[in-house]
Amino acid sequence: MIETLIGSRSFRGALSAPGDKSISHRALIFAALSEGTCRLDNLAPGDDVKRTARCLEAMGVRLVRDGSAAMVRGVGLRGLASPAAVLDCGNSGTTMRLLAGVIAGAGLEAVLDGDESLRGRPMKRILDPLGAMGAAASSANGRAPLRFAGRSEPLGGGTSHDLEMASAQVKSAILLAGLFAKAPTRVREPHPSRDHTERMLSAFGAKLRATGDGWIELEPRGEPLRAPPTLSIPGDPSSAAFLLGAAILADEGEVEVTGVDANPTRIGWLHVLERMGAEIELLPSGEAAGDPVATFRARGGARLVATHVGPEEIPALIDELPLLAAIATQARGRTVLRGAAELRVKESDRLARMAEGLNRLGARVEELPDGLVIDGPTPLRAADVEAAGDHRIAMSLAVAALRAEGETRIHGAEWADVSFPGFFPLLTRLAEAK
Ligand SMILES: O=C(O)C1=C[C@@H](OP(=O)(O)O)[C@@H](O)[C@H](O)C1
Numbered sequence: 001m002i003e004t005l006i007g008s009r010s011f012r013g014a015l016s017a018p019g020d021k022s023i024s025h026r027a028l029i030f031a032a033l034s035e036g037t038c039r040l041d042n043l044a045p046g047d048d049v050k051r052t053a054r055c056l057e058a059m060g061v062r063l064v065r066d067g068s069a070a071m072v073r074g075v076g077l078r079g080l081a082s083p084a085a086v087l088d089c090g091n092s093g094t095t096m097r098l099l100a101g102v103i104a105g106a107g108l109e110a111v112l113d114g115d116e117s118l119r120g121r122p123m124k125r126i127l128d129p130l131g132a133m134g135a136a137a138s139s140a141n142g143r144a145p146l147r148f149a150g151r152s153e154p155l156g157g158g159t160s161h162d163l164e165m166a167s168a169q170v171k172s173a174i175l176l177a178g179l180f181a182k183a184p185t186r187v188r189e190p191h192p193s194r195d196h197t198e199r200m201l202s203a204f205g206a207k208l209r210a211t212g213d214g215w216i217e218l219e220p221r222g223e224p225l226r227a228p229p230t231l232s233i234p235g236d237p238s239s240a241a242f243l244l245g246a247a248i249l250a251d252e253g254e255v256e257v258t259g260v261d262a263n264p265t266r267i268g269w270l271h272v273l274e275r276m277g278a279e280i281e282l283l284p285s286g287e288a289a290g291d292p293v294a295t296f297r298a299r300g301g302a303r304l305v306a307t308h309v310g311p312e313e314i315p316a317l318i319d320e321l322p323l324l325a326a327i328a329t330q331a332r333g334r335t336v337l338r339g340a341a342e343l344r345v346k347e348s349d350r351l352a353r354m355a356e357g358l359n360r361l362g363a364r365v366e367e368l369p370d371g372l373v374i375d376g377p378t379p380l381r382a383a384d385v386e387a388a389g390d391h392r393i394a395m396s397l398a399v400a401a402l403r404a405e406g407e408t409r410i411h412g413a414e415w416a417d418v419s420f421p422g423f424f425p426l427l428t429r430l431a432e433a434k
């Protein structure tokens, strides 16, 4: 599907963000592994989270959806059944990697598969630690489909995993498998990645502790996990970022997004934008699902300056880096984004796709093996650009397109539905608002 966007000087509106994708996946999984019924409100609307829900159903979890809410009847740590058919994770890396941990821990016989993009993404990073924990997980080439042979004995546990890379998905796969093990599981990463799994494990009654030197230790437990009767998912900062970014690039207008998750492991991009001189603020407004929540406000018209982003900052802005690249085209000076080689193995090669798309729009972007160099500001002009089967690329190029003179055509715009259904009509409405 092609979406046409007309360059606009203003961008304004007040809204709430759709439910957070990362927290939604985990809320479904933890509710499924608990005993009792849990109502989840404001689940993320995109296709990725629907995949997790359907896979859990295929493993015997009763789930009744009602719009953005769902009632989940948990089956407990021993109640999952081996699925009769291949589990289709679609485009969702989080679904595949987190469920791999659950399946390995529960000793189910299962096959996890996905679409062409997901079949191209590296899975050895979870197969190796799960194998070290005793799971019989295999794959022909370190990629999906992933096969799990069933086992009747619980995992032994007692393993320590000192990860080479910061990855919430790898950390979560290990901790989820560790929930079923007989002895404690320890994991450590070089920089902190999003900590939703840790927060939720503790909230559901698991025994998790952080040792002073960066290790997280999960103790096995005799008692079942306990879900709260209701859990309200906060808004997704990674979705809100696109609307705030569009406001920052506009000459005038203001966008306010309420109820957004403000977990520090998710909002590194906000600090980078502040450093670039953007007018953006965060007004704390409470808590949801154990995370701080805030209203985020951004205004157009500020003169942006270039910045450097290094490896230690990447985990807290990993999904927003394409957006930051789009914004950097309008900043004075040379922006250098480094330590982001991981972007090459997301839904697409996000470094290559952003360099290509932004250069087509008239920007000056060069690729590095692990990042991008962007010289700005450059006036952007309309062009035909490609989402390349990647929701974040579709939305980042859309934000740049609003800054371009003329009508930009975004091919494959429907991919935005993976995390933010309704994004394009919303973006157009805010760009046209008086
Ligand atoms: O755990 C999660 O919910 C996610 C972790 C990140 O991936 P990695 O753990 O592979 O960095 C992120 O890119 C993805 O969108 C969601």
Ligand SMILES: C=C(OP(=O)(O)O)C(=O)O
Pocket (backbone or CB within 6 Å): 048, 091, 092, 093, 094, 095, 319, 346, 347, 392, 419
């Ligand atoms: C990388 C992403 O998701 P996943 O890894 O779950 O496919 C994303 O949402 O940008």
